[in-house]
Amino acid sequence: MKEEEEKFAEKSRSNTPPVTNKNLIIANENVNGKTLGELKIRFMTKANISRIMKPNQLPTSPTSSTVLETGDIIKAVGTANALARIELLLGKVTDIEIPSSGLYEIKWYLVSNSNVVNKTIQELNLLENYSATITRIRRASIDLAPHPTTQIKYGDKILISSSKGNVPAVTKLFGDSLKRVGQTSFLPVAFGIAIGILIGALAIPLGSLQFKLGLTGGVLLASIFLSWKGKFAGVIWNLSSPANQILRQLGLLMFLTPVGLSAGESLVPAIQEHGAVLFIYGAAITLIPMIVTVLVGRFFLKINFLSILGALTGGMTSTPGLSATDSMTESEAPQIAYASVYPFSLILIIVIAEIMALL
Numbered sequence: 002m003k004e005e006e007e008k009f010a011e012k013s014r015s016n017t018p019p020v021t022n023k024n025l026i027i028a029n030e031n032v033n034g035k036t037l038g039e040l041k042i043r044f045m046t047k048a049n050i051s052r053i054m055k056p057n058q059l060p061t062s063p064t065s066s067t068v069l070e071t072g073d074i075i076k077a078v079g080t081a082n083a084l085a086r087i088e089l090l091l092g093k094v095t096d097i098e099i100p101s102s103g104l105y106e107i108k109w110y111l112v113s114n115s116n117v118v119n120k121t122i123q124e125l126n127l128l129e130n131y132s133a134t135i136t137r138i139r140r141a142s143i144d145l146a147p148h149p150t151t152q153i154k155y156g157d158k159i160l161i162s163s164s165k166g167n168v169p170a171v172t173k174l175f176g177d178s179l180k181r182v183g184q185t186s187f188l189p190v191a192f193g194i195a196i197g198i199l200i201g202a203l204a205i206p207l208g209s210l211q212f213k214l215g216l217t218g219g220v221l222l223a224s225i226f227l228s229w230k231g232k233f234a235g236v237i238w239n240l241s242s243p244a245n246q247i248l249r250q251l252g253l254l255m256f257l258t259p260v261g262l263s264a265g266e267s268l269v270p271a272i273q274e275h276g277a278v279l280f281i282y283g284a285a286i287t288l289i290p291m292i293v294t295v296l297v298g299r300f301f302l303k304i305n306f307l308s309i310l311g312a313l314t315g316g317m318t319s320t321p322g323l324s325a326t327d328s329m330t331e332s333e334a335p336q337i338a339y340a341s342v343y344p345f346s347l348i349l350i351i352v353i354a355e356i357m358a359l360l
Contacts, residue, residue, distance in 0.1 A: 028092035038065035046086040048079030051162040062105035113176030123149035133163030185244035197223035212355040311338030
């Protein structure tokens with residue numbers, strides 16, 4: 002399991018290139034005397050300049066009107082590819098460090114203001130409005146390189162380099178309130194369930210047949226859409242991680258308790274009437290597809306074992322199975338695979354059940 006966790010983590014890192022930084026000295030004569038606004042460096046290179054130091058001057062946070070001159074030293078932030086492009090455009094790497102000064106501040110901000118959610122970095126225009134630059138975005142424990150089209154999400158942690166005087170304004174813009182992000186609002190949950198019930202009640206034509214997604218399918222599709230939007234109709238639809246964990250555990254408990262109690266009532270009479278035949282059939286129907294799925298996924302498709310477990314529980318629409326898998330690993334691989342497979346499996350079960358009933 003530990004080996005599979007490491008392989009999954011390595012693959013995740015390769016899919017999301019790490020964000021690093023370099024100090025560059027301006028050596029390209031073609032950019033001498035031009036402003037950052039004129040050069041459109043972020044658009045051209047996908048890298049950001051977090052600070053600049055001119056000869057015999059204190060380092061500052063750059064603005065769009067900052068003029069680049071040969072000999073200036075800048076700190077560029079981005080992926081390896083982005084840093085290679087900005088190095089090609091501006092100059093060469095230098096070992097000279099840019100010291101701290103009282104003119105700028107680099108600080109992490111927590112997005113808790115709903116007014117900026119789903120807005121792009123380009124729309125916020127921090128460089129013009131606040132002399133600030135977003136150098137890194139941390140979302141779900143993954144560092145992302147910011148681009149002009151990157152949308153801000155509720156709960157994001159954003160590393161911003163700004164002039165000292167603009168720190169209060171930037172703080173007000175993003176909220177930076179851990180208490181507010183940690184608060185649990187059940188209004189979105191209630192609305193989401195209500196919308197899901199309406200969707201589940203709709204009769205969907207399928208040729209000469211009609212089927213309904215039902216309560217589970219309707220709520221599932223509604224939750225996937227609303228969570229993807231993040232903010233819709235003025236409501237924040239994302240839950241904080243602690244609230245999510247509590248609701249998951251509570252939901253699992255409320256699901257397993259009545260299922261277990263109702264199954265236990267008829268267990269002994271069923272065995273007395275049919276013997277072990279039904280138990281053997283049930284075990285075979287359950288185990289054979291599971292074993293075949295694991296063997297094919299592992300040895301033919303070369304899928305990570307943790308992802309196979311998540312896909313398996315999702316394909317069976319088995320939430321208790323996912324809970325058992327989660328207890329065996331610290332990785333999020335099973336949850337990601339489960340979430341990818343579960344919606345399709347649930348809808349297929351509903352459709353096939355309707356067709357089987359008609360036949």
